[in-house]
Amino acid sequence: MKDAVTHYCAGCGHGLIHRLICEVVDEMDIREKTVAIAPVGCAVLAYDYWDFDTMEAPHGRTPAVAIGLKKILPDRLIFTYQGDGDLAAIGTSEIIHAGNRGDNISVIFVNNGVYGMTGGQMAPTTLLGQTTTTSPHTRRIEKEGYPLKIMEMMALLNGVTYLERTAVDSYKNILATKKAIEKSFKTQLEGKGFSMVEIVSACPTYWGMSPIKSVERIEKEVIKEYPLGVVKGE
Protein backbone atom coordinates (compact mmCIF):
# COMPACT_ATOMS: atom_id res chain seq x y z
CA MET A 1 0.00 0.00 0.00
CA LYS A 2 1.13 3.51 -0.69
CA ASP A 3 1.21 5.83 2.30
CA ALA A 4 -1.94 7.66 1.18
CA VAL A 5 -5.23 8.71 2.74
CA THR A 6 -8.01 6.97 0.79
CA HIS A 7 -11.20 8.66 -0.40
CA TYR A 8 -13.38 5.85 1.03
CA CYS A 9 -16.14 6.60 3.57
CA ALA A 10 -15.75 5.57 7.22
CA GLY A 11 -16.51 1.86 7.62
CA CYS A 12 -16.23 1.08 3.89
CA GLY A 13 -14.74 -2.34 3.17
CA HIS A 14 -12.64 -1.27 0.17
CA GLY A 15 -9.67 0.05 2.16
CA LEU A 16 -9.48 -3.14 4.21
CA ILE A 17 -9.67 -5.35 1.11
CA HIS A 18 -7.02 -3.25 -0.63
CA ARG A 19 -4.71 -3.85 2.30
CA LEU A 20 -5.33 -7.61 2.33
CA ILE A 21 -4.41 -7.78 -1.36
CA CYS A 22 -1.20 -5.83 -0.70
CA GLU A 23 -0.26 -8.11 2.21
CA VAL A 24 -0.73 -11.18 -0.01
CA VAL A 25 1.33 -9.61 -2.81
CA ASP A 26 4.17 -8.79 -0.39
CA GLU A 27 4.07 -12.16 1.39
CA MET A 28 4.17 -13.99 -1.96
CA ASP A 29 6.97 -11.61 -3.07
CA ILE A 30 5.25 -10.93 -6.41
CA ARG A 31 5.04 -7.14 -6.41
CA GLU A 32 7.17 -6.76 -9.54
CA LYS A 33 5.05 -9.21 -11.52
CA THR A 34 1.58 -8.12 -10.32
CA VAL A 35 -0.79 -6.08 -12.49
CA ALA A 36 -4.23 -5.07 -11.23
CA ILE A 37 -7.10 -3.91 -13.43
CA ALA A 38 -9.15 -1.29 -11.58
CA PRO A 39 -12.91 -0.91 -12.19
CA VAL A 40 -15.37 1.88 -12.60
CA GLY A 41 -17.05 2.32 -9.23
CA CYS A 42 -15.97 3.55 -5.82
CA ALA A 43 -12.63 1.71 -6.30
CA VAL A 44 -11.88 3.61 -9.51
CA LEU A 45 -8.93 5.30 -7.82
CA ALA A 46 -7.37 2.07 -6.51
CA TYR A 47 -4.25 2.84 -8.54
CA ASP A 48 -3.59 5.72 -6.16
CA TYR A 49 -3.27 3.28 -3.25
CA TRP A 50 -1.53 0.18 -4.67
CA ASP A 51 2.22 0.22 -5.08
CA PHE A 52 2.28 -2.16 -8.03
CA ASP A 53 1.28 -1.79 -11.67
CA THR A 54 -2.41 -0.99 -12.14
CA MET A 55 -4.45 -0.32 -15.27
CA GLU A 56 -7.93 1.16 -15.58
CA ALA A 57 -10.70 -0.39 -17.70
CA PRO A 58 -14.04 0.93 -19.00
CA HIS A 59 -17.07 -0.01 -16.92
CA GLY A 60 -17.52 -3.81 -16.78
CA ARG A 61 -14.77 -4.48 -19.31
CA THR A 62 -12.22 -5.20 -16.59
CA PRO A 63 -11.91 -8.97 -17.35
CA ALA A 64 -11.48 -8.27 -21.08
CA VAL A 65 -8.50 -5.99 -20.34
CA ALA A 66 -7.07 -8.53 -17.88
CA ILE A 67 -7.32 -11.37 -20.40
CA GLY A 68 -5.66 -9.33 -23.16
CA LEU A 69 -2.81 -8.47 -20.81
CA LYS A 70 -2.43 -12.06 -19.63
CA LYS A 71 -2.12 -13.25 -23.22
CA ILE A 72 0.84 -10.97 -23.94
CA LEU A 73 2.38 -11.24 -20.44
CA PRO A 74 1.58 -14.82 -19.35
CA ASP A 75 4.16 -14.83 -16.53
CA ARG A 76 2.45 -11.93 -14.69
CA LEU A 77 -0.11 -12.18 -11.89
CA ILE A 78 -3.12 -10.35 -13.34
CA PHE A 79 -6.19 -9.66 -11.24
CA THR A 80 -9.34 -7.62 -11.67
CA TYR A 81 -10.95 -5.70 -8.81
CA GLN A 82 -14.67 -5.15 -9.39
CA GLY A 83 -17.83 -4.11 -7.56
CA ASP A 84 -21.49 -5.02 -8.09
CA GLY A 85 -22.15 -2.54 -10.87
CA ASP A 86 -18.95 -3.33 -12.72
CA LEU A 87 -19.12 -7.13 -12.49
CA ALA A 88 -22.74 -8.08 -11.78
CA ALA A 89 -24.54 -5.56 -14.03
CA ILE A 90 -22.77 -3.94 -16.97
CA GLY A 91 -19.95 -6.52 -16.92
CA THR A 92 -22.04 -9.71 -16.63
CA SER A 93 -21.21 -10.75 -20.17
CA GLU A 94 -17.44 -10.32 -19.73
CA ILE A 95 -17.27 -12.28 -16.48
CA ILE A 96 -19.40 -15.19 -17.74
CA HIS A 97 -17.35 -15.65 -20.91
CA ALA A 98 -14.04 -15.28 -19.06
CA GLY A 99 -15.14 -18.02 -16.66
CA ASN A 100 -16.51 -20.21 -19.42
CA ARG A 101 -13.25 -20.00 -21.38
CA GLY A 102 -11.29 -20.77 -18.23
CA ASP A 103 -9.09 -17.72 -18.69
CA ASN A 104 -6.15 -17.88 -16.28
CA ILE A 105 -6.87 -14.71 -14.30
CA SER A 106 -7.95 -13.87 -10.72
CA VAL A 107 -11.07 -11.84 -9.97
CA ILE A 108 -11.75 -9.96 -6.73
CA PHE A 109 -15.47 -9.16 -6.61
CA VAL A 110 -16.63 -6.79 -3.84
CA ASN A 111 -20.34 -7.25 -3.11
CA ASN A 112 -21.85 -4.46 -1.02
CA GLY A 113 -25.32 -4.64 -2.53
CA VAL A 114 -25.57 -1.09 -3.93
CA TYR A 115 -24.02 1.23 -6.48
CA GLY A 116 -21.77 3.39 -4.32
CA MET A 117 -20.10 5.74 -6.78
CA THR A 118 -23.28 6.86 -8.54
CA GLY A 119 -25.45 7.48 -5.46
CA GLY A 120 -26.72 4.27 -3.85
CA GLN A 121 -28.95 2.86 -6.59
CA MET A 122 -30.22 -0.74 -6.52
CA ALA A 123 -27.68 -3.30 -7.77
CA PRO A 124 -28.39 -6.82 -9.05
CA THR A 125 -27.08 -7.99 -5.65
CA THR A 126 -29.40 -5.78 -3.53
CA LEU A 127 -31.31 -7.87 -0.98
CA LEU A 128 -35.09 -8.32 -1.01
CA GLY A 129 -36.58 -5.78 1.38
CA GLN A 130 -33.62 -3.41 1.04
CA THR A 131 -34.30 0.27 0.38
CA THR A 132 -32.08 2.08 -2.13
CA THR A 133 -32.40 5.36 -4.00
CA THR A 134 -34.02 3.53 -6.96
CA SER A 135 -36.03 1.06 -4.86
CA PRO A 136 -37.67 3.44 -2.34
CA HIS A 137 -40.40 0.86 -1.64
CA THR A 138 -37.64 -1.75 -1.10
CA ARG A 139 -36.62 -4.46 -3.51
CA ARG A 140 -39.63 -6.71 -4.19
CA ILE A 141 -39.71 -9.98 -6.13
CA GLU A 142 -42.70 -8.94 -8.25
CA LYS A 143 -41.16 -5.61 -9.31
CA GLU A 144 -37.38 -5.90 -9.15
CA GLY A 145 -36.78 -9.66 -9.14
CA TYR A 146 -34.39 -11.73 -7.08
CA PRO A 147 -30.84 -10.89 -5.93
CA LEU A 148 -28.33 -12.23 -8.46
CA LYS A 149 -26.07 -14.93 -7.04
CA ILE A 150 -23.08 -14.58 -9.31
CA MET A 151 -20.93 -17.27 -7.66
CA GLU A 152 -23.57 -20.00 -7.84
CA MET A 153 -24.13 -19.08 -11.49
CA MET A 154 -20.39 -19.14 -12.29
CA ALA A 155 -20.06 -22.53 -10.60
CA LEU A 156 -22.04 -24.06 -13.47
CA LEU A 157 -19.33 -23.13 -15.99
CA ASN A 158 -16.87 -25.91 -16.82
CA GLY A 159 -13.97 -23.45 -17.28
CA VAL A 160 -14.07 -22.17 -13.69
CA THR A 161 -11.50 -23.68 -11.30
CA TYR A 162 -11.96 -22.01 -7.92
CA LEU A 163 -14.71 -19.85 -6.39
CA GLU A 164 -14.97 -18.75 -2.77
CA ARG A 165 -17.26 -16.26 -1.01
CA THR A 166 -15.92 -14.50 2.09
CA ALA A 167 -16.75 -11.37 4.12
CA VAL A 168 -14.94 -8.62 6.00
CA ASP A 169 -17.29 -8.32 8.98
CA SER A 170 -15.17 -10.12 11.60
CA TYR A 171 -11.56 -10.96 12.35
CA LYS A 172 -12.19 -14.61 11.44
CA ASN A 173 -13.76 -13.72 8.09
CA ILE A 174 -11.08 -11.13 7.30
CA LEU A 175 -8.41 -13.83 7.75
CA ALA A 176 -10.46 -16.19 5.55
CA THR A 177 -10.64 -13.44 2.92
CA LYS A 178 -6.87 -13.03 2.90
CA LYS A 179 -6.43 -16.80 2.57
CA ALA A 180 -8.90 -16.94 -0.34
CA ILE A 181 -7.11 -14.10 -2.17
CA GLU A 182 -3.82 -15.97 -1.76
CA LYS A 183 -5.41 -19.18 -3.02
CA SER A 184 -6.78 -17.40 -6.07
CA PHE A 185 -3.36 -15.89 -6.88
CA LYS A 186 -1.67 -19.29 -6.43
CA THR A 187 -4.29 -20.93 -8.68
CA GLN A 188 -3.31 -18.51 -11.43
CA LEU A 189 0.47 -18.77 -10.92
CA GLU A 190 0.18 -22.57 -11.07
CA GLY A 191 -1.65 -22.21 -14.40
CA LYS A 192 -4.85 -23.80 -13.11
CA GLY A 193 -7.26 -21.33 -14.71
CA PHE A 194 -10.06 -18.96 -13.75
CA SER A 195 -10.65 -18.16 -10.08
CA MET A 196 -12.77 -15.61 -8.27
CA VAL A 197 -13.24 -14.43 -4.68
CA GLU A 198 -16.50 -12.67 -3.81
CA ILE A 199 -16.10 -10.50 -0.71
CA VAL A 200 -19.26 -9.39 1.12
CA SER A 201 -18.52 -5.86 2.28
CA ALA A 202 -20.25 -2.84 3.83
CA CYS A 203 -21.37 0.45 2.29
CA PRO A 204 -22.44 2.36 5.44
CA THR A 205 -23.12 5.53 3.45
CA TYR A 206 -25.81 4.04 1.19
CA TRP A 207 -27.04 1.46 3.66
CA GLY A 208 -27.85 4.51 5.82
CA MET A 209 -26.27 3.12 8.96
CA SER A 210 -23.17 3.44 11.11
CA PRO A 211 -20.07 1.33 10.41
CA ILE A 212 -20.85 -0.83 13.47
CA LYS A 213 -24.49 -1.42 12.43
CA SER A 214 -23.26 -2.21 8.90
CA VAL A 215 -21.00 -4.96 10.17
CA GLU A 216 -23.91 -6.35 12.21
CA ARG A 217 -26.11 -6.28 9.09
CA ILE A 218 -23.58 -8.36 7.15
CA GLU A 219 -23.64 -10.99 9.88
CA LYS A 220 -27.41 -10.98 10.49
CA GLU A 221 -28.80 -10.43 6.98
CA VAL A 222 -26.38 -10.37 4.08
CA ILE A 223 -24.55 -13.66 4.56
CA LYS A 224 -27.87 -15.45 4.94
CA GLU A 225 -28.52 -14.61 1.27
CA TYR A 226 -24.87 -14.98 0.27
CA PRO A 227 -23.50 -17.89 2.32
CA LEU A 228 -19.75 -17.97 2.89
CA GLY A 229 -17.35 -20.71 1.88
CA VAL A 230 -15.87 -22.45 -1.14
CA VAL A 231 -18.46 -22.54 -3.93
CA LYS A 232 -16.31 -24.48 -6.40
CA GLY A 233 -12.90 -26.14 -6.17
CA GLU A 234 -10.99 -27.34 -3.14
Ligand code: SF4
Ligand atom coordinates in the same frame (compact mmCIF):
# COMPACT_ATOMS: atom_id res chain seq x y z
S1 SF4 B 1 -20.18 5.02 -1.11
FE1 SF4 B 1 -20.13 3.01 -0.10
S2 SF4 B 1 -18.75 1.70 -1.33
FE2 SF4 B 1 -18.41 3.87 -1.91
S3 SF4 B 1 -16.68 4.56 -0.64
FE3 SF4 B 1 -18.56 5.12 0.47
S4 SF4 B 1 -19.01 3.36 1.84
FE4 SF4 B 1 -17.50 2.66 0.28
